[in-house]
Amino acid sequence: MSTLVKNNNKKADIDDFDHAHDEKPRGIMRWLLTTNHKDIGTLYLGFSLLMFFVGGAMAMVIRAELFQPGMQIVDPNFFNQMTTVHGLIMVFGAVMPAFVGLANWMVPLMIGAPDMALPRLNNWSFWILPAAFSVLIASLFMPGGGPNFGWTFYAPLSTTYAPDSTALFVFAVHIMGISSILGAINIIVTIMNLRAPGMSYMKMPMFVWTWFITAFLLIVAIPVLAAAVTMILTDKYFATSFFSAAGGGDPVLFQHIFWFFGHPEVYIMILPSFGIISTIIPAFSRKKLFGYSSMVYATASIALLSFVVWAHHMFTTGMPLAAELFFMYSTILIAVPTGVKVFNWVATMWRGAISFEVPMLFAIAFIILFTIGGFSGLMLGITPLDFQYHDTYFVVAHFHYVLVTGAIFSIMAGAYFWLPKWTGYMYDERLAKLHFWLSLISVNILFFPMHFLGLAGMPRRIPDYALQFADFNQLVSLGGFAFGISQLLFVVVVVKCVRGGAKAQEKPWDGAEGFEWELPSPVPYHTFSTPPKVK
């Protein structure tokens, strides 16, 4: 990676021409009308945190119902709405906007750009998101209830047999999709056009690289999702038969289309994590990232492979043997570049001078727990085994390991890492450590026993279960409540940090590298009006 040269007239660089821009509107109008990448980044992150708790509250309902065998709190139809909307909110409302928020904040700072390339588009792509989620959540209150067909909305459960409110679900997903595509276009244009002079592609920070690749995945995958929901809409309301055999369609076609979007989507939610971890591990090992170029190539190959593995979600749908073999081989092949990444992180730590501040703790937990999710992913990729694991709690355990202890832990790591830069204050290290340890312990009590439940035969998405699953379910629920409550600590830490605390230095982490650490903390409203120079 690049070595940075201090800019000799930094003062002028931060804040020079056009002071009018600093006069931002006050109150709500500042946030509604803002085109500033830092404001929009903050909006995205705040929205994502809010959705994390809304989706989390639904998870609490699910875990409360599953605390004991028998139906206690909700009815099965509402339970299905909870699993569905929990999934949709966590994927589209919590994880994806958090990454876009981090990209908004950090990509311009990391490449030495004054802002995102398309600031007005940026404003628009954020502000349609709250609209989309209002529609989605409102659908829960319609007669007949909200979407209850799983976040994967397999036809014909989501067409002929779906509740009347399905049109709202389709509309909400369309708006979320538009927001993602606009965000992705903005990130690509920014990275391609606004890099500081001298920053060639192979000198870009890893977080920028991973987001660059993710943005292309979004642009390819999201229109496929839009096609899928549109066909659901016309099948349900306009008498088409894309997914109905009676009219010449095929319900399995839906699954092919959905997972052609869905699998790249999985990588959309993990590649930026790889970028964050590749930034944090070197910083606290005080050693350069091992194998920078192989990391770039590994990310690119994971992204390419992600388009040819989709049917591993569908091994039990009755595919021909040849297809089952192809998708098994392509799926387990992903273990190679993913392994390279993990090995590179370990090699980065090897013979470093490691310290364990909270961002590093989350990053290390990420590596271990994400790898466990990777192992169960490898097992799921083996077709004959998938016949046993498919649609059980083993799968639920697998994707929560990669999404919660993977994606969300990396977001937490990134938030702690950059909070001093954003707010100008250090977060409360003691509280943050408490947050980390409580999260780490409870998340494993929450998700690890799910492996056993799945292997012992408990299907996913059931509101009630046989008696032999009772002990583990109770434990899982307790872990779930503990994890949920622990996250309130995160809010406390963030609010405290925004309000004040120890002054953060320009570069609070001595091993950190990058343009963002050359700027004062907190970062001024406008930065890099003249680009910094890269050696």
Next chain:
Amino acid sequence: MYKIIITFALLVFSSIATAQSDYNLPLGVTDISQKVYNLHMTIFYVCIAIGLVVFGLMFFAMIKHRKSKGVKAAQFHESTLIEIIWTVIPFFILIALAVPATQTLIEMEDNSNADITIKITGSQWKWHYEYFDHDFGFYSLLSTSPEQIANTKEKGVNYLLEVDKPLVLPINKKVRFLVTADDVIHSWWVPAFAVKQDANPGFINEAWTRINEPGVYRGQCAELCGKDHGFMPIVVEVLPEKEYQQWLDSQLSSVLLAKEKEQQDLNSGMTMEEAMTLGEQVYLSLCAACHMPSGEGIPGAFPALKNSKIALGDVKKHIDIVVNGVEKSAMQAYGQQLSLKKLAAVITYERNAWGNNTGDLVQANDVQQPANK
């Protein structure tokens, strides 16, 4: 907590994994399920081994190479040789895993030369089994009482894993399953056979098994299929060949008896009281799942029967809907599922319960005409 620690220890270190357990795949009772189990354990151990090496190195670095010990960071950050090594080694490990997986998969997908063919049809929320070679079949429904589910009665040992009429199969025969569905996608899964096959409406999937040991094996629907997805279990009773033959004979003769009974029902009528009692039974076991025991349905999802135009209107139309179902909706055709007498009873019940007091008494004979249409 103690139990959990033991479980962990067992899982990680066990080489004596037992056949049935609460925390691992079942060994199962077919050659295939045992191959799948062995493959599962092999890959599990490979993952443990890789994990031990990688995490071991990581923890070594975390303990030895920490700043607080005063170490100075090394400067190396590249080695093409090492990158190639750790790309190639995993590749070979994967090939070693893919070979046995491919062999097992090819065996699993060989549906040829079956001795017995069973057609399995999933519908909301029950299974229908059809013995292809003998032209008879039956529905299999959850038999756990609603009181157990509502926690007002103590739960039985096989809570939610018990049915009124299990699928019966013989040992040592290659049984081919033809799996399909009437409405949404379901998935027929019995872990002990390592068979999980999606039931897609309008398409037929194949799977097979050859069971080595007699016994009762339980499974569940594995694909979200609506409200009562969690309440459509699968029970398979596996008998030695001779007993299986006896069972089959008795079934075939009872099918004949039922046909005679149907003829009798056509000639003799039910009283209102009989019809209401039988009708309520049928209603609660089949109709109440959607239309609710109160007949009020779920607005926006399932229509109400109480005060509905159909239950209060033309009897013929009502019969037609119950017998033939409603196209493009969740309303199934019950004509094939219920006897004429039961159909008549449940229609009578719907027209007179919950204050729908039409006073109409429908007889088996009234139902017969549209059913034959």
